[in-house]
Amino acid sequence: MDRIVIVGASSAGLAAAETLRREGYAGTITLVGDEPHPPYDRPPLSKEILSGAWTSDRLALRTSADLDALGLDTRYGRRAVRLDLHARSVHLSDGSEAGFDGLIVATGVRPRHLPGERAHVLRTVDDALALKDRIGPDRHLVVVGAGFLGAEAAAVARGLGARVTLLEPAPVPLAHAVGETVGQALSRAHLDHGVDLRTGTAVSEVTAQGVRLSDGSVVEADDVLVAIGSHPNTEWLEGSGLTVDNGLVCDEYSAAVGATGVYGAGDVASWHNPLFDTRMRIEHRTNATEQGMTAARNLLGAGRPFTPVPYFWSDQYDMKIRAFGYLRGHDEVRIVQGDLAERTFLAVYRTGDRLSGALSVGMPPKAINTWRQSIAVGAQWADAVSTAAA
């Protein structure tokens, strides 16, 4: 193998490139990215960048010296538009091609939009800086979607003195992600901080004045942020022979189904995680890196299944939320430490007879790390909760 192309120059693509070199691969690495910037970090966009605590130069994931040391053929500011598996070549938006022996697909996701006028979204550094310039006292921001991204942006905007209306179609924010009990407790923080949170409120379009709700009424706003989830960037793979179904479909080794020498990593990759015996596509920061590393090693022949315990964190107001595991589709939530009403607690999740997740707010990290170890070894729920109670 002499030529490896990595499509996607964010966390997953960077981790793959670094890992290839660390494992001794000395051939060509072509790193393709649609943004003009070298790899940078996204979680601070809705936190430190939006609040103005950091300038954007702090987002760089590596110094230019570290990147130079990797000896990459970088193709920034260009999108992959087509994959030809027979010729083993990626066609780029500037008309050039990149031939490969091995390919890592790490093209990520892009925000979903609403019909109507243009609104803010929050995915790139340019998105974050454009929104930041519009937030301040005496300004009204409407945030559509009370998921983690919308909740973080609402919290930052309140901190900057803006008036904030947070619109969420579901009856309880984040219920699908963390369950109704925990979602309810977290969403009360918005009310306590003066956000006008309206649940069960669907938005049909963005207008010049603000947003129109599904009942026809209008909520006026100076600015609108749409944070209603994302689409995997897989259009360029259509007709290639790879399987696409809510992301690039990969096996337990993160290898793309229907091809040899093609791997998926990060937000775009849907794979079967043997630890949870479930197909998942995870849009978490740490997963991007871990899957990029695994994809690189397996492309070089390591043959190691990708069995991570997913992890995410979210900062909202004074809350530090951390979660390990796969919480979606859980059957039971139990508060094992602390107090929901005080928003200092540790919740654990059961799926079937297994311990599937743990989420903490405002607790010492070691409290949740113990549960993470139990999830990692596939602990039975009954054993895990009785050990913890002992």
Next chain:
Amino acid sequence: MHVEVDVPKCVASGQCVLLAPDVFDQRDEDGLVVLLDDNPAPELHDSVRESATVCPAAAIRLTES
């Protein structure tokens, strides 16, 4: 190998503590990184390099001698 940590960048994910518990720890009050050993023994280098790559805040900086 010389290890440095950028504490203000740390997001308290604890990934480094899971990978290299002899080199990294976390503060009880906020989970931020504590560097236990800025000059780790050679047998720990692989796990420290892995920690630096995995760190979701790019808060671990290595200087290889």
